[in-house]
Amino acid sequence: MENLALYLVAGTFVLWSFAKDRAKTKRSLLKAWKSFENMMPQFLGIIALVGIMIAILNPQLISRIIGSSSGWFGVAVASVVGAITLIPGFIAFPTAAMLIQNGAGYMQIGAFISSLMMVGVVTMPLEMKHFGIKATVLRNTFAFMFAFAAALTLGLVMGEL
Numbered sequence: 001m002e003n004l005a006l007y008l009v010a011g012t013f014v015l016w017s018f019a020k021d022r023a024k025t026k027r028s029l030l031k032a033w034k035s036f037e038n039m040m041p042q043f044l045g046i047i048a049l050v051g052i053m054i055a056i057l058n059p060q061l062i063s064r065i066i067g068s069s070s071g072w073f074g075v076a077v078a079s080v081v082g083a084i085t086l087i088p089g090f091i092a093f094p095t096a097a098m099l100i101q102n103g104a105g106y107m108q109i110g111a112f113i114s115s116l117m118m119v120g121v122v123t124m125p126l127e128m129k130h131f132g133i134k135a136t137v138l139r140n141t142f143a144f145m146f147a148f149a150a151a152l153t154l155g156l157v158m159g160e161l
Contacts, residue, residue, distance in 0.1 A: 039088075046091045059103040066112070068105030068160045075151045078108040082115030083144060086122045107161075110154035111147045118143035 018025040057065075066074040087095070096109045119140050120127060127136045155161040 042088070043091060046087060046095070057102075062099060063103030066099070066104045066108040068107065070105065070108065074105060074108040075111045075148065078104075078112035079115045079119075079144065079147045079151075082112040082117075082147065083119035083140075084121045085116055086120075087116060089117060092116050105160055106158040107151040107155040111151035114147035114150040115144060118146060 014025065014029075017028070064070065066078050068074075070077075092113060096104075096113055099112075100106070100109055121140070124136055124140065127139075131139075152161070
């Protein structure tokens, strides 16, 4: 029901924009479509990868590796995987939801998402080039430590600790 309301609001604004300035609205919609086309291969690739991963890794194995019973070992594993993975947020959050539905713990997913969004192992060379080695290492170290703080907070809030 909420989705329908959002679609109606978006459609209303597009129609209003179209009535106000057809050329600008057409350019905007074309730009949005091009952006969508550029994202789609990456999005489909990651969705396929997650689907294969969930098909291969059954809920029991996911629960054993990054489930709530895996404790701080699972948090560390999830943090490292998040730090070295380069996934946009709009894919990471549905992926996290699928992992939780398949047995992952909240602490572990909190660490995964935090390190995924803030630690950039893959992007470190570019970051070092622009900001220097010291700033890059400090930023990534503090971000990695924050992933553990986020996991601890989630563990306390969700009753996993």
